[in-house]
Amino acid sequence: MPWWSWVLIWGFLVLGLLAMLVFFAWWLFRKLMTALTELEKLTALTDALDGARDEAPPERPHIALFDDPVELDRRRRHERYRRERRRAYRRELAVARGKLLVHSDPSRRMDPNA
Template sequence: MPWWSWLLIWTGAVLLLLGTLTGLGIVLYRKLMRTADALQDLGDQLAALERGGTPGGAHDEPRRFRPAVFVDAAELRVAVESASVGQRHRAQLRRDRLITRGKLMLHAQMIQRTKPHVR
């Protein structure tokens, strides 16, 4: 093989390597910028919380954190029970919707008896 073919091969390989590294650098730079933007948003939210506002910008009074250790046991039991009742209710509603949907799929007519434009 002539000497210039090796020169072309190595030049192409080096250019391919440089292109790959440049592409990866661009991808990493974009990820870094997105991360910096997310951290800036997080800092803004933390600053809003420290000022006593809400991170969404609403001016209504935020609910204060109250550790469960300092709550009366009966009050905590009622809160836990109401949360579980609500969760069971939502689960039952979802089950009912799924059963209704399944029945519609099983008992749907395969042939439409009337033309869609005739009413």
């Protein structure tokens, strides 16, 4: 193989490497510009949220330690009663659905082809 063929081969390899590096640099530059644009949008959004947070005072949590124990017991009992009634109601609905499935009247069924 003559010496100039090696020069051509290495020349094409170096040009290919440079083309690849330029392509990846351009690709990375575009990604960086897009990321900066999104960062600007995010900064504007956080500034707006910070402004909204400063306008509304924070709500203080309710501390049950300072409440009347009788009132706390009454609320607890009421909540327990409400949960029990809800469970009983849901159970009644489930039992009624089950009875409908087991004891359905065939004469009252609708014909799907009608």
